[in-house]
Amino acid sequence: MSGQVCCMELRIYLDCPACCRKMKRVLLRMKEIEQHMIERQSCRVSVCGRFDPGDVAIKIRKKMNRRVEILDVQIFNNHDGQPE
Template identity: 50%
Template sequence: MSDKFYRMTVRMSIDCNGCYKRIRRVLLQMQEDLDSHLIDRKQQRVSVCGAFVPQDVAIKLRNKANRRVEILEIKEIDAGDGHRP
């Protein structure tokens, strides 16, 4: 596991309940990589936190959910600072 934690926000098309459930299922399957996730249907944004490689998570999310993923923000957080998400 890396000593760096990331918080990544991506934009995805969440048009209906089926889309929401598909994205949620994919995020739950990637639970070993992610500490937490938040799906904002109104803003059509997905935020994930954990010790992962951001590009790899975005690619997995795109492939498994069959949705376009646009990375909006990636924040790097040191684990030693005590600010772990």
């Protein structure tokens, strides 16, 4: 999926500021993720970039050692920026 931009919303339990810092560090080290947003109150993480959604969710689960739920995935065309 190197030619398509993907935006994915995940649910992961982030109970303290240290968990949010660890999540941010994990996301910043993943080269395929271009943008991210962490919402601690609603336990949601949104990521955008050129990646395979399943692979990124597995990487986050392994590094954070927490259950990760994929809530929504949007795949955009490279040419016009519209969702498929």
